[in-house]
Amino acid sequence: MPGPIQSIERAAAVLRLLASGARRMGVGELARALELPKPTVHGILRTLQLVGFVEQSPDTGKYQLGAALFHIGSSYLDGNELRTRALNWSDSLAARSMESVRIGTLHEAQVLVVHHVFRPDNSRQVLEVGALLPAHACAMGKVLLANDPVGHVDDEPLKAFTNATITDLDRLSDALEQVRQRGWASDVEELVEGEVSLAAPIRDRRTVTVGAIGISGPIERLCDADRQPRTELVSYVREAARSISRELGAIPW
Amino acid sequence: MPGPIQSIERAAAVLRLLASGARRMGVGELARALELPKPTVHGILRTLQLVGFVEQSPDTGKYQLGAALFHIGSSYLDGNELRTRALNWSDSLAARSMESVRIGTLHEAQVLVVHHVFRPDNSRQVLEVGALLPAHACAMGKVLLANDPVGHVDDEPLKAFTNATITDLDRLSDALEQVRQRGWASDVEELVEGEVSLAAPIRDRRTVTVGAIGISGPIERLCDADRQPRTELVSYVREAARSISRELGAIPW
DNA sequence: CGCACCGTACGACATTGTCGAACGGCATTC
DNA sequence: GAATGCCGTTCGACAATGTCGTACGGTGCG
Numbered sequence: 401m402p403g404p405i406q407s408i409e410r411a412a413a414v415l416r417l418l419a420s421g422a423r424r425m426g427v428g429e430l431a432r433a434l435e436l437p438k439p440t441v442h443g444i445l446r447t448l449q450l451v452g453f454v455e456q457s458p459d460t461g462k463y464q465l466g467a468a469l470f471h472i473g474s475s476y477l478d479g480n481e482l483r484t485r486a487l488n489w490s491d492s493l494a495a496r497s498m499e500s501v502r503i504g505t506l507h508e509a510q511v512l513v514v515h516h517v518f519r520p521d522n523s524r525q526v527l528e529v530g531a532l533l534p535a536h537a538c539a540m541g542k543v544l545l546a547n548d549p550v551g552h553v554d555d556e557p558l559k560a561f562t563n564a565t566i567t568d569l570d571r572l573s574d575a576l577e578q579v580r581q582r583g584w585a586s587d588v589e590e591l592v593e594g595e596v597s598l599a600a601p602i603r604d605r606r607t608v609t610v611g612a613i614g615i616s617g618p619i620e621r622l623c624d625a626d627r628q629p630r631t632e633l634v635s636y637v638r639e640a641a642r643s644i645s646r647e648l649g650a651i652p653w
Numbered sequence: 654m655p656g657p658i659q660s661i662e663r664a665a666a667v668l669r670l671l672a673s674g675a676r677r678m679g680v681g682e683l684a685r686a687l688e689l690p691k692p693t694v695h696g697i698l699r700t701l702q703l704v705g706f707v708e709q710s711p712d713t714g715k716y717q718l719g720a721a722l723f724h725i726g727s728s729y730l731d732g733n734e735l736r737t738r739a740l741n742w743s744d745s746l747a748a749r750s751m752e753s754v755r756i757g758t759l760h761e762a763q764v765l766v767v768h769h770v771f772r773p774d775n776s777r778q779v780l781e782v783g784a785l786l787p788a789h790a791c792a793m794g795k796v797l798l799a800n801d802p803v804g805h806v807d808d809e810p811l812k813a814f815t816n817a818t819i820t821d822l823d824r825l826s827d828a829l830e831q832v833r834q835r836g837w838a839s840d841v842e843e844l845v846e847g848e849v850s851l852a853a854p855i856r857d858r859r860t861v862t863v864g865a866i867g868i869s870g871p872i873e874r875l876c877d878a879d880r881q882p883r884t885e886l887v888s889y890v891r892e893a894a895r896s897i898s899r900e901l902g903a904i905p906w
Numbered sequence: 907c908g909c910a911c912c913g914t915a916c917g918a919c920a921t922t923g924t925c926g927a928a929c930g931g932c933a934t935t936c
Numbered sequence: 937g938a939a940t941g942c943c944g945t946t947c948g949a950c951a952a953t954g955t956c957g958t959a960c961g962g963t964g965c966g
Contacts, residue, residue, distance in 0.1 A: 404700040405954065407923065411661045412704035416721075419728035427944055437925045442945065447657040451665035452761070461944055465729040467760045468669075470767075473726015474783025475672035476718040491777055507720045508705070514723075522773050524744055529780070530727025658923065660954065680913055690956045695914065714913050 410436065411444050415453060415469065424462035473530075482602065482611045483514045485647045490517050490613060493640040497633055499617040500525060501640075503602075504533065505610065506544040511535050519617065534591065536572055537565050539599035540612040542585035546576040547601050547609035564589045584638055586629045589619060596622040598629050600641035605649030613641050663689065664697050668706060668722065677715035726783075735855065735864045736767045738900045743770050743866060746893040750886055752870040753778060754893075756855075757786065758863065759797040764788050772870065787844065789825055790818050792852035793865040795838035799829040800854050800862035817842045837891055839882045842872060849875040851882050853894035858902030866894050 413434055418425060431441040445463055448454040452468030477483055486503050494501045494517040503515040511533040518525045535541030536558050558567040566572045579585040584600040591597070599614025615622070615637055624630055666687055671678060684694040698716055701707040705721030730736055739756050747754045747770040756768040764786040771778045788794030789811045811820045819825045832838040837853040844850070852867025868875070868890055877883055 403954095404703050405660050405664075405696055406952095407658050407660045407954085408664045408697065408700040409704060411658075411664070412701075412706065415725050416704075419725040423732065428942080438944085439925055439927095439946080440923080443658055443923075443925095444661065446945095447661040448665075450657050451662060451669075453665060456944095464732045465725070467729065467758065467765050469722075470726045470729035471760065471765055471783055471785060472668050472672040472718070473723045473729075476720065476723035476726075477783075479676065479717045487779075488777075495775075505720065507724065512720050512724055518771075520775050522748075524741075526740075527780075527782070529782075530724055530730075532724060656923095659921090660923085679911095681911080692914080692916095692956055692958095693954080696954075696956095699914090709913095 407444065410434070410440075411448060411453075414441065414444055414448065415465070418454065418463065418465050424457060424460065424464045426460075426462045430463075477514060477529075480514055481648070482604075482644075486515060486602070486611075486613060486644045489640045489643050489647075490515055493613065493615065493636060494518070494520055496636045497615050499615040499621065499633075501613065501615050502528065502540065503611055503613050504540040504544070505612075506535065506541075506548060507532065509535055511538060511541045511544060511612075514611070534559060534561070537561050537587060537591040538614075539585040539587045539597040539616075540614045542576060542579050542587065543599045543601045543612040543614070544609065545572075546579040546585065549608075561591050562589050562593050566590060584634055584641075585614075586634075588623065588627055588629075594619055596629065598622065598634055598637050600638045601645075602641050602648065603645045610648070613637065613644065660697065663687070663693075664701060664706075667694065667697055667701065668718070671707065671716065671718050677710060677713065677717045679713075679715045683716070730767060730782075733767055734901070735857075735897075739768060739855070739864075739866060739897045742893045742896050742900075743768055746866065746868065746889060747771070747773055749889050750868050752868040752874065752886075754866065754868050755781065755793065756864055756866050757793040757797070758865075759788065759794075759801060760785065762788055764791060764794045764797060764865070767864070787812060787814070790814050790840060790844040791867075792838040792840045792850040792869075793867045795829060795832050795840065796852045796854045796865040796867070797862065798825075799832040799838065802861075814844050815842050815846050819843060837887055837894075838867075839887075841876065841880055841882075847872055849882065851875065851887055851890050853891045854898075855894050855901065856898045863901070866890065866897065 414430055417430060417433055427438055427442050427445060431438040434441065445454060449456060452466045454463045455466040456463050483503060490501045490503055498520060500519040501517040502513050504511040504513050513528045513531045516528050533541060535545050560567050566575060584598065587597045589595060595616060596619045597614050597616035599612045601609045602611040602613055604610045622629060622633060667683060670683060670686055680691055680695050680698060684691040687694065698707060702709060705719045707716045708719040709716050736756060743754045743756055751773060753772040754770040755766050757764040757766050766781045766784045769781050786794060788798050813820050819828060837851065840850045842848060848869060849872045850867050850869035852865045854862045855864040855866055857863045875882060875886060
């Protein structure tokens with residue numbers, strides 16, 4: 401039976417839609433979006449509700465993601481070796497750099513944040529674990545794209561977030577080439593005005609890049625007067641990346 | 654067609670199993686656990702892999718949860734009104750109490766942690782968002798059980814974690830009655846030796862308890878000499894819970 | 907070498923999910 | 937206040953769909 405199971409595929413599509421929609425959605429709404437008959441969607445929703453993957457508002461009748469899905473999804477982190485091994489090192493990187501630290505993997509041409517350490521200054525910060533960042537506009541993304549065997553670029557036109565965002569494909573591949581040579585990447589106000597990020601690759605025992613670790617913060621703290629990343633911060637990040645890689649078995653010595 | 658869709662139910666069971674197993678599992682292993690033929694399980698896995706809900710190790714051939722599931726699951730938090738509204742208040746509760754703060758909901762007789770603020774002292778702490786805590790052995794759980802319309806207790810014998818854990822059903826319902834009267838709950842070394850937690854209920858506009866907020870920390874800081882929770886901490890927690898409830902529309906004045 | 911186990915492929919069968927049509931409830935409209 | 941639109945939900949016949957016995961190639965172990 402080499403072929404996917406239709407109903408499961410559809411159920412996944414429903415969940416994806418509910419996840420992207422941000423708000424609750426009705427049966428008809430989902431049916432229209434998926435181009436499926438309403439009763440079909442309803443059957444799927446009923447089953448997903450039974451297993452706790454979606455919940456239904458008692459009053460409006462609309463559906464949203466369920467708690468069980470959240471809990472199961474978060475168990476992904478337990479099995480994620482990259483994240484487990486990186487826990488200690490990211491803490492110490494945060495302490496040394498005094499900036500917030502994130503660890504990410506490439507997922508469908510975007511950066512999936514699997515770990516996030518807040519900047520150690522007690523400021524109010526939002527947890528970004530589970531979020532997807534645009535790969536072409538952040539340092540972690542560039543690191544991952546530069547070392548990606550599958551060319552994940554050229555899927556779609558590159559979206560601009562600020563006027564420093566790289567939107568040209570040629571310029572991006574030049575930048576990626578530079579990242580490959582230097583061994584680290586930076587993003588200077590390419591995703592958020594005034595924000596800078598630095599990142600370096602994490603490799604496993606097969607020397608494949610499996611993730612990236614990076615810091616991010618305001619440009620005044622991360623860059624010098626020439627808008628260049630401060631060298632000591634770059635080395636902190638690269639050292640952290642190397643330490644994690646060593647723990648994953650990439651560097652035998 | 655009032656009846657769940659078999660394949661989706663089974664797919665959910667596979668995911669649950671993979672989530673609980675902590676490590677990677679093989680097709681045969683899953684098939685045996687679910688009492689299903691191997692090819693059936695394989696078909697499900699193939700589909701789940703296609704949609705990114707599971708991943709397969711290239712070398713061992715075993716399966717584990719996938720990144721897509723993690724990302725979709727984490728979107729649950731965006732739609733969770735309780736958590737959204739509670740963000741600010743939990744930060745300030747952490748600042749006032751100088752302890753770590755958690756927000757939880759009842760999920761299948763356990764406490765699902767939907768938010769977690771670290772203790773503001775730069776110490777190394779593990780993020781517990783997405784985790785499930787035993788309801789009868791923590792303060793948030795007691796608050797939720799005490800205000801639960803469905804009697805979620807008596808499902809199974811109560812598991813002991815320390816020798817202070819309440820394992821007797823009658824003693825538990827006495828404790829819950831006290832929680833209802835006082836309006837807050839405590840757990841003194843009932844889950845972890847040396848650890849204490851305090852919690853209060855969060856109600857929504859229908860005055861239904863939809864969650865709980867609480868702090869936890871070492872007994873020396875949370876309790877006085879008589880092992881009684883310190884009153885000022887209790888009021889901090891209760892005030893935070895009331896503020897969130899008011900924001901959810903529970904208290905009109 | 908042979909055995910046991912793995913993940914995977916095939917394909918006949920009937921179980922299973924699909925989806926057009928229809929129902930009751932709720933707003934809104936005229 | 938009847939009419940209309942939309943909603944989430946149910947029914948049930950049909951056939952498409954997924955199920956699962958059987959079998960294959962690969963790997964590790966004794």
